[in-house]
Amino acid sequence: xxxxxxxxxxxxxxxxxxxxxxxxxxxxxxxxxxxxxxxxxxxxxxxxxxxxxxxxxxxxxxxxxxxxxxxxxxxxxxxxxxxxxxxxxxxxxxxxxxxxxxxxxxxxxxxxxxxxxxxxxxxxxxxxxxxxxxxxxxxxxxxxxxxxxxxxxxxxxxxxxxxxxxxxxxxxxxxxxxxxxxxxxxxxxxxxxxxxxxxxxxxxxxxxxxxxxxxxxxxxxxxxxxxxxxxxxxxxxxxxxxxxxxxxxxxxxxxxxxxxxxxxxxxxxxxxxxxxxxxxxxxxxxxxxxxxxxxxxxxxxxxxxxxxxxxxxxxxxxxxxxxxxxxxxxxxxxxxxxxxxxxxxxxxxxxxxxxxxxxxxxxxxxxxxxxxxxxxxxxxxxxxxxxxxxxxxxxxxxxxxxxxxxxxxxxxxxxxxxxxxxxxxxxxxxxxxxxxxxxxxxxxxxxxxxxxxxxxxxxxxxxxxxxxxxxxxxxxxxxxxxxxxxxxxxxxxxxxxxxxxxxxxxxxxxxxxxxxxxxxxxxxxxxxxxxxxxxxxxxxxxxxxxx
Amino acid sequence: xxxxxxxxxxxxxxxxxxxxxxxxxxxxxxxxxxxxxxxxxxxxxxxxxxxxxxxxxxxxxxxxxxxxxxxxxxxxxxxxxxxxxxxxxxxxxxxxxxxxxxxxxxxxxxxxxxxxxxxxxxxxxxxxxxxxxxxxxxxxxxxxxxxxxxxxxxxxxxxxxxxxxxxxxxxx
Numbered sequence: 001x002x003x004x005x006x007x008x009x010x011x012x013x014x015x016x017x018x019x020x021x022x023x024x025x026x027x028x029x030x031x032x033x034x035x036x037x038x039x040x041x042x043x044x045x046x047x048x049x050x051x052x053x054x055x056x057x058x059x060x061x062x063x064x065x066x067x068x069x070x071x072x073x074x075x076x077x078x079x080x081x082x083x084x085x086x087x088x089x090x091x092x093x094x095x096x097x098x099x100x101x102x103x104x105x106x107x108x109x110x111x112x113x114x115x116x117x118x119x120x121x122x123x124x125x126x127x128x129x130x131x132x133x134x135x136x137x138x139x140x141x142x143x144x145x146x147x148x149x150x151x152x153x154x155x156x157x158x159x160x161x162x163x164x165x166x167x168x169x170x171x172x173x174x175x176x177x178x179x180x181x182x183x184x185x186x187x188x189x190x191x192x193x194x195x196x197x198x199x200x201x202x203x204x205x206x207x208x209x210x211x212x213x214x215x216x217x218x219x220x221x222x223x224x225x226x227x228x229x230x231x232x233x234x235x236x237x238x239x240x241x242x243x244x245x246x247x248x249x250x251x252x253x254x255x256x257x258x259x260x261x262x263x264x265x266x267x268x269x270x271x272x273x274x275x276x277x278x279x280x281x282x283x284x285x286x287x288x289x290x291x292x293x294x295x296x297x298x299x300x301x302x303x304x305x306x307x308x309x310x311x312x313x314x315x316x317x318x319x320x321x322x323x324x325x326x327x328x329x330x331x332x333x334x335x336x337x338x339x340x341x342x343x344x345x346x347x348x349x350x351x352x353x354x355x356x357x358x359x360x361x362x363x364x365x366x367x368x369x370x371x372x373x374x375x376x377x378x379x380x381x382x383x384x385x386x387x388x389x390x391x392x393x394x395x396x397x398x399x400x401x402x403x404x405x406x407x408x409x410x411x412x413x414x415x416x417x418x419x420x421x422x423x424x425x426x427x428x429x430x431x432x433x434x435x436x437x438x439x440x441x442x443x444x445x446x447x448x449x450x451x452x453x454x455x456x457x458x459x460x461x462x463x464x465x466x467x468x469x470x471x472x473x474x475x476x477x478x479x480x481x482x483x484x485x486x487x488x489x490x491x492x493x494x495x496x497x498x499x500x501x502x503x504x505x506x507x508x509x510x511x512x513x514x515x516x517x518x519x520x521x522x523x524x525x526x527x528x529x530x531x532x533x534x535x536x537x538x539x540x541x542x543x544x545x546x547x
Numbered sequence: 548x549x550x551x552x553x554x555x556x557x558x559x560x561x562x563x564x565x566x567x568x569x570x571x572x573x574x575x576x577x578x579x580x581x582x583x584x585x586x587x588x589x590x591x592x593x594x595x596x597x598x599x600x601x602x603x604x605x606x607x608x609x610x611x612x613x614x615x616x617x618x619x620x621x622x623x624x625x626x627x628x629x630x631x632x633x634x635x636x637x638x639x640x641x642x643x644x645x646x647x648x649x650x651x652x653x654x655x656x657x658x659x660x661x662x663x664x665x666x667x668x669x670x671x672x673x674x675x676x677x678x679x680x681x682x683x684x685x686x687x688x689x690x691x692x693x694x695x696x697x698x699x700x701x702x703x704x705x706x707x708x709x710x711x712x713x714x715x716x717x718x719x
Contacts, residue, residue, distance in 0.1 A: 005713070007697050007709045007712065007713070008709075010695075010696055010697055011695060011697055011699070011709075014694055014695050014696065015694075015695075018694055038634075038635075038664075039664065121635070121637075151699040151700075151709065151710075152699055152700050154699050155668075155695070155698065155699070156699075156700055157640065157667070157668040157669075157671035157672050157698075157700075157702050158637075158640045158641055158644055158668075158672050158702065159637070159640075160637065160640075160668050161634070161635055161636065161637025161640065161665075162637060163637075222700075230641050233637060233638060233640070233641050234613075234638055234641050238610075238635075238636055238638075268648065269648070270648065273701045274700070274701060276708070276710040277710070277714065279714055280710040280713065280714065283713065
């Protein structure tokens with residue numbers, strides 16, 4: 001992992017001192033909420049329906065066991081004993097007292113963390129593949145590049161008051177697990193530099209990003225991004241916040257014209273002054289070595305015996321582990337989607353346990369995925385059964401990764417002041433409906449994504465089944481979308497059939513799923529493939545109860 | 548943003564914390580341009596008239612104006628005022644930086660909704676004069692400059708980016 005040097009520490013300490021002073025002035029009544037708002041928003045502090053929410057950056061979703069323990073400490077000491085992992089690989093705490101925030105930020109600084117640029121119209125935390133550095137299909141490791149972008153974008157003086165927030169995602173693998181086509185800028189790392197996609201996004205008007213440039217050399221990435229951001233800063237719309245994201249600019253200009261303007265701007269920049277030299281890139285890369293793999297003898301027969309004796313373990317291995325670039329290791333996903341609980345939440349005890357497990361079996365490293373799960377990227381196969389048994393004791397052994405109950409849901413009306421409808425209770429109801437493991441496994445890979453309003457924080461546009469909460473004359477109502485996906489074949493779902501009240505949704509999904517089971521060619525045809533083959537209209541009728 | 552009190556008279560302060568008198572005056576479009584007077588022209592008027600004028604002038608640049616259009620007349624420009632109608636409109640930061648990249652060496656002045664919490668960013672992109680309504684403009688500048696000893700990225704100021712400091716520290 002990247003380790004701070006004196007400069008990184010100094011930047012965070014200076015920001016914390018500044019915010020401490022601002023909080024003191026607010027508490028003393030020297031600043032009104034109106035005056036304080038833009039200041040707290042620069043530090044990840046939101047005022048939600050019931051309390052302050054603090055969003056902490058997990059840079060590109062990578063964290064150490066010590067950092068995870070600090071989250072447990074924050075949950076226990078300053079919140080209601082839990083935290084919520086977000087779709088942007090961050091964590092947020094929903095019940096924070098303003099007076100505690102300076103101390104929380106100080107606690108975080110001790111483990112090289114902060115809440116800088118987790119809100120506001122600036123460049124947000126760069127996200128990436130949760131299996132970076134471990135996945136078999138990786139071409140190049142995206143993490144050093146994400147760290148390079150983190151530093152460049154931190155307090156960038158030209159881009160602190162952009163038209164809207166700005167999100168960058170990078171993948172270095174052939175399978176896109178970072179959803180780069182639905183980001184403001186998506187970067188695909190190839191053997192020949194970066195392919196740059198611009199103008200993707202969800203929200204009210206979803207767009208898939210357009211490829212505007214291939215093969216930007218790594219050593220020129222920052223100046224190219226600077227040019228791309230400058231064109232957006234100058235020409236992005238500022239008259240209407242719903243039309244202010246870069247996707248609207250790119251769509252209005254056309255991707256080619258936008259690309260031409262970026263090219264022109266890039267040529268005008270003093271690139272040598274902007275781009276960190278190769279020595280700095282090499283310095284950052286040196287923080288991401290292969291782990292010091294332990295040569296634990298792996299006994300395949302013993303693993304098979306454990307699986308045969310413990311079907312729960314067998315299922316967990318099947319669903320929650322991913323092939324690793326080393327044959328004697330796997331990547332393990334710890335599902336934060338147990339039946340009937342809010343997606344992405346973890347208690348302080350669970351966070352402590354995950355930190356311990358990372359120390360004992362995972363080279364002290366963890367990741368947060370945009371699906372709101374926690375990953376141990378490198379686990380020796382020899383340790384799998386021990387790991388599973390310890391997870392199981394803490395309610396962390398849900399074996400549903402990638403399955404219908406591994407849902408993404410936004411906080412919804414339970415927390416969020418923008419929401420029209422609740423998301424979490426609906427997710428809980430759906431997970432209860434599909435509680436049966438045999439049934440869930442038979443359905444196979446299926447992603448449900450739920451947003452409580454059209455701002456789409458729950459990614460409903462790219463759910464295989466997307467669910468959008470709306471307000472219909474004061475009633476919470478849900479639209480169902482089919483056919484979306486966020487991977488390398490990214491596509492936007494479309495509203496199918498008529499909307500329905502929350503209590504009708506789980507049964508409607510079950511009818512759609514059962515129809516899929518009837519219509520699929522065989523088990524290898526996933527739900528999204530069947531929808532692709534037959535069209536979403538083939539499923540529209542099943543959404544509604546037969547008359 | 549903070550400690551904003553609009554009842555304070557706007558004062559002109561430089562990036563090095565000196566209060567200076569403001570001799571410049573923005574002309575209304577129907578006012579005659581005075582010869583050798585410290586007149587600030589609106590952007591469109593500057594584009595239309597600078598070619599035929601002798602002497603040096605100020606130009607007011609609004610957020611939507613493409614400052615590169617002024618480059619043919621840059622020799623006749625003694626001051627550029629960049630307007631911030633609201634602090635959230637960040638186009639003026641690009642305007643200032645482009646001017647510095649293009650070699651403009653005269654003063655770039657931020658006017659409008661210029662608040663103490665923005666000053667550091669403004670200094671970094673090349674502004675060197677600020678018309679602020681702060682109770683203590685010099686204190687605001689001192690505070691802004693005290694916030695960070697280091698910057699991760701190069702901009703229009705003379706702060707070396709952290710990567711350069713690292714290289715120098717290792718003698719690379």
